[in-house]
Amino acid sequence: AQSVTQLGSHVSVSEGALVLLRCNYSSSVPPYLFWYVQYPNQGLQLLLKYTTGATLVKGINGFEAEFKKSETSFHLTKPSAHMSDAAEYFCAVSETGGFKTIFGAGTRLFVKA
Amino acid sequence: EAGVVQSPRYKIIEKKQPVAFWCNPISGHNTLYWYLQNLGQGPELLIRYENEEAVDDSQLPKDRFSAERLKGVDSTLKIQPAELGDSAVYLCASSSSDRPYYEQYFGPGTRLTVT
Numbered sequence: 001a002q003s004v005t006q007l008g009s010h011v012s013v014s015e016g017a018l019v020l021l022r023c024n025y026s027s028s029v030p031p032y033l034f035w036y037v038q039y040p041n042q043g044l045q046l047l048l049k050y051t052t053g054a055t056l057v058k059g060i061n062g063f064e065a066e067f068k069k070s071e072t073s074f075h076l077t078k079p080s081a082h083m084s085d086a087a088e089y090f091c092a093v094s095e096t097g098g099f100k101t102i103f104g105a106g107t108r109l110f111v112k113a
Numbered sequence: 114e115a116g117v118v119q120s121p122r123y124k125i126i127e128k129k130q131p132v133a134f135w136c137n138p139i140s141g142h143n144t145l146y147w148y149l150q151n152l153g154q155g156p157e158l159l160i161r162y163e164n165e166e167a168v169d170d171s172q173l174p175k176d177r178f179s180a181e182r183l184k185g186v187d188s189t190l191k192i193q194p195a196e197l198g199d200s201a202v203y204l205c206a207s208s209s210s211d212r213p214y215y216e217q218y219f220g221p222g223t224r225l226t227v228t
Contacts, residue, residue, distance in 0.1 A: 042222075046216050105154055
């Protein structure tokens with residue numbers, strides 16, 4: 001069965017600092033991996049996805065994530081945090097070719113001025 | 114391209130009352146999902162439709178929840194009767210099998226409060 005673990009329900013960084021949000025997954029088949037962002041009172045928006053090919057994936061708003069099969073990880077990073085990055089971030093996994101997507105519990109990112 | 118539309122955005126009802134949520138997916142998206150999102154948690158799938166057919170409703174509490182997608186376009190999710198524990202955000206999402214990797218597009222959700 002698939003599962004997703006996001007380490008840290010809350011992460012706080014200063015503006016301009018590195019953002020690192022951790023995600024580990026479990027899947028019995030090659031996974032598709034996603035990061036979504038959710039702003040208050042809004043739905044989820046896709047930041048980036050890994051399917052096949054290059055393991056370093058770039059997304060919107062300067063975010064990127066690296067698929068590491070040996071570590072079963074898909075951590076999200078951004079070199080320099082901006083106040084507008086404050087939101088809830090969800091890591092998700094689905095099986096190759098499948099529709100069922102499992103979401104992590106989310107990590108709330110706080111950005112301090 | 115218009116996004117996924119949901120209504121109402123907010124709903125407050127008393128327990129034991131019925132409630133219904135409506136979702137209109139992105140035009141041309143044949144797959145529609147209803148998710149439940151509890152406070153501080155990620156979305157959990159309630160039901161998935163392929164066109165008008167419910168292909169995965171294993172997580173839908175069928176004693177009180179029902180859903181329909183009669184013409185394979187918009188969808189309604191109903192709760193009858195509502196319980197206090199149903200207070201949550203109900204998200205609708207859609208995707209197209211024509212697009213690779215089935216990325217999902219989410220609506221803004223309906224926040225339900227049961228008092």
